[in-house]
Amino acid sequence: MKSLRITIDxxxxxxxxxxxxxxxxxxxxxxxxxxxxxxxAASQPVAAAKPAPKPxxxxxxGAVISPLSGTxxxxxxxxxxxxxxxxxxxxxxxxxxxxxxxxxxxxTVSAIHVQAGSSVxxxxxxxxxx
Amino acid sequence: xxxxxxxxxxxxxxxxxxxxxxxADKLEKRKAKGQLSARERLEQLFExxxxxxxxxxxxxxxxxxxxxxxxxxxxxxxxxxGFVNGRxxxxxxxxxTVGGGALGRIHAKKICDLMDYAHDIGIPVIGVNDSGGARxxxxxxxxxxxxxVFFKNVYLSGVVPQVAIIAGPxxxxxxxxxxxxxxxIMTEKNANMFICGPDVIKxxxxxxxxxxxxxxxxAHASIAGNIHLIAEDDAGAMxxxxxxxxxxxxxxxxxxxxxxxxxxxxxxxxRMNELVPATxxxxxxxxxVIKLLADDAHFFEIMPxxxxxxxxxxxxxxxxxxxxxxxxxxxxxxxxxxxxSDKGARFIRTCNIYNVPLLSLVDVPGFMxxxxxxxxxxxxxxxxxxxxxxxxxxxxxxLIMRKAYGGAYLAMCSADMGADAVFAWPTAEIAVMGAExxxxxxxxxxxxxxxxxxxxxxxxSEEYREEFAxxxxxxxxxxxxxxxxxxxxRARIALALRMTLSKRDTRPPKKHGNIPL
Numbered sequence: 001m002k003s004l005r006i007t008i009d010x011x012x013x014x015x016x017x018x019x020x021x022x023x024x025x026x027x028x029x030x031x032x033x034x035x036x037x038x039x040x041a042a043s044q045p046v047a048a049a050k051p052a053p054k055p056x057x058x059x060x061x062g063a064v065i066s067p068l069s070g071t072x073x074x075x076x077x078x079x080x081x082x083x084x085x086x087x088x089x090x091x092x093x094x095x096x097x098x099x100x101x102x103x104x105x106x107x108t109v110s111a112i113h114v115q116a117g118s119s120v121x122x123x124x125x126x127x128x129x130x
Numbered sequence: 131x132x133x134x135x136x137x138x139x140x141x142x143x144x145x146x147x148x149x150x151x152x153x154a155d156k157l158e159k160r161k162a163k164g165q166l167s168a169r170e171r172l173e174q175l176f177e178x179x180x181x182x183x184x185x186x187x188x189x190x191x192x193x194x195x196x197x198x199x200x201x202x203x204x205x206x207x208x209x210x211x212g213f214v215n216g217r218x219x220x221x222x223x224x225x226x227t228v229g230g231g232a233l234g235r236i237h238a239k240k241i242c243d244l245m246d247y248a249h250d251i252g253i254p255v256i257g258v259n260d261s262g263g264a265r266x267x268x269x270x271x272x273x274x275x276x277x278x279v280f281f282k283n284v285y286l287s288g289v290v291p292q293v294a295i296i297a298g299p300x301x302x303x304x305x306x307x308x309x310x311x312x313x314x315i316m317t318e319k320n321a322n323m324f325i326c327g328p329d330v331i332k333x334x335x336x337x338x339x340x341x342x343x344x345x346x347x348x349a350h351a352s353i354a355g356n357i358h359l360i361a362e363d364d365a366g367a368m369x370x371x372x373x374x375x376x377x378x379x380x381x382x383x384x385x386x387x388x389x390x391x392x393x394x395x396x397x398x399x400x401r402m403n404e405l406v407p408a409t410x411x412x413x414x415x416x417x418x419v420i421k422l423l424a425d426d427a428h429f430f431e432i433m434p435x436x437x438x439x440x441x442x443x444x445x446x447x448x449x450x451x452x453x454x455x456x457x458x459x460x461x462x463x464x465x466x467x468x469x470x471s472d473k474g475a476r477f478i479r480t481c482n483i484y485n486v487p488l489l490s491l492v493d494v495p496g497f498m499x500x501x502x503x504x505x506x507x508x509x510x511x512x513x514x515x516x517x518x519x520x521x522x523x524x525x526x527x528x529l530i531m532r533k534a535y536g537g538a539y540l541a542m543c544s545a546d547m548g549a550d551a552v553f554a555w556p557t558a559e560i561a562v563m564g565a566e567x568x569x570x571x572x573x574x575x576x577x578x579x580x581x582x583x584x585x586x587x588x589x590x591s592e593e594y595r596e597e598f599a600x601x602x603x604x605x606x607x608x609x610x611x612x613x614x615x616x617x618x619x620r621a622r623i624a625l626a627l628r629m630t631l632s633k634r635d636t637r638p639p640k641k642h643g644n645i646p647l
Contacts, residue, residue: 003395003397005393014393014394014395014396016396016397049361049370050366051360051435067461067462068462068463068498069500094463095462095499096411096463096495096533097411097413097459097463097464097495097533098411099460099462099463
């Protein structure tokens with residue numbers, strides 16, 4: 001999408017033109033005229049804020065902890081299965097929502113402590129990765 | 131006829147002494163640790179050549195404990211003004227190489243004088259903290275110096291933006307000056323902030339705790355919620371401060387730097403329709419929504435690591451600076467709890483002070499249930515959200531994306547809290563409580579009498595959901611400005627923000643409201 005300003009007889013019109021073969025990149029096109037120094041400065045790349053290292057969701061023993069109290073909807077892996085970081089392990093339901101518990105690290109599922117339908121508390125170990 | 135060269139030489143010598151700071155060896159040591167000098171930090175912040183130093187020739191007046199023979203250039207703190215993004219800013223930078231950056235009477239006076247100047251001129255203050263603490267030799271003069279700095283922090287609070295940067299040690303009482311500022315940025319390494327150190331904690335309570343556990347940037351950002359942003363290094367901290375200021379006005383009676391020359395983009399964005407999950411139980415990452423709304427997909431998130439079930443930060447939408455407060459359904463189902471209420475309310479009030487319009491993105495199933503929440507004071511903390519929204523007089527635009535249940539719906543700036551425009555997607559569920567809970571209360575007798583109570587409850591829940599878990603009951607009661615397709619969101623919000631920039635909302639005069647703290 002390209003935004004253009006067209007002036008006809010002193011009246012200006014803002015129009016958006018979608019160039020069809022560029023549709024995928026539309027989001028990143030800057031639309032500012034950079035006429036203000038503040039704006040120009042702001043759109044310069046700056047050092048991004050560093051994310052804090054996430055508090056380890058696994059214990060030293062590789063326990064995967066429930067992030068909140070709820071009910072287990074499904075267990076999406078089996079004991080012995082190799083998983084990669086970020087892979088979906090368990091879906092639990094709490095507060096009318098599904099929360100996905102994913103693997104905090106690469107590993108192998110060594111034990112599953114819960115089953116579908118179990119109620120779990122926040123902080124409860126759900127499974128172990130080795 | 132010309133000035134006596136001796137006078138020029140004397141000035142040059144004095145400047146050379148100041149520029150040598152605490153000595154080449156100390157500066158070299160810092161460099162090895164990846165730290166900039168106090169002066170380099172300010173040079174990094176300000177546009178080249180715009181730094182005007184205040185009080186380079188100030189000296190301490192202490193006559194005791196051997197200090198009378200000791201030269202401490204500029205009394206250990208470099209102060210002055212300069213330009214950042216083309217706007218004037220005041221800044222001070224404590225110099226650890228000069229007497230450990232310790233705070234004495236003149237050091238404190240320089241900081242206070244700079245803050246007075248910033249107040250009078252109406253410009254932000256950035257304070258770089260890197261100090262061993264109080265200058266013990268000066269006794270209660272030093273303690274009083276801290277008191278005076280704190281008083282000025284509070285005096286300026288709500289008048290000009292104050293940003294504290296923690297780039298070295300900041301221990302004991304010294305930590306309360308940053309705590310009184312609007313924002314705290316901390317460098318990932320080389321910086322510590324605490325009230326009592328490991329030794330004191332051990333002596334007082336027997337607990338063994340390392341600085342990493344409670345005093346590092348990571349601990350403050352994710353566990354305590356004391357700081358707002360982590361910077362990779364000193365230069366990164368200055369860059370973050372500079373970007374932060376690009377969203378804020380110079381003072382409370384100016385508007386933030388909107389870019390109203392930016393074109394008003396009213397085109398639909400079909401990608402937003404695609405983002406909405408097919409079922410209401412499936413979570414969506416609210417960052418993706420924000421990216422589609424923000425100009426250049428650029429979102430400057432504040433406190434990203436603390437209470438991530440609420441997301442807050444700054445962006446521009448068709449050029450208008452906006453403070454975004456959004457529930458995050460992928461964390462703790464997007465519930466409001468003690469920490470997220472605290473984080474959200476503080477950000478709302480910061481935006482209100484500096485005339486930054488508020489955009490609330492709502493997908494909240496309710497307040498977090500639990501004994502820990504109730505005993506921890508969720509009533510008191512949750513009330514902060516209601517208080518902050520209701521008391522805010524800036525333009526308030528609310529988008530109800532999906533869930534908006536009970537008190538949490540109100541606490542995310544419903545029409546009742548003074549929202550100027552409330553948009554809802556067709557997926558919005560605005561109801562006093564969830565279907566299962568409501569059915570248990572409304573149909574207690576019927577459920578008791580039913581042959582299969584569970585099946586009956588399910589049937590009634592589905593009926594209830596169909597009728598009430600939608601935007602149309604609220605819309606029928608004129609609580610919604612418009613129900614919109616997700617693809618229309620950016621356009622509607624951009625338009626609403628332009629429309630409400632002229633908002634005037636004055637409240638009865640009073641000292642201040644009594645927000646539950």
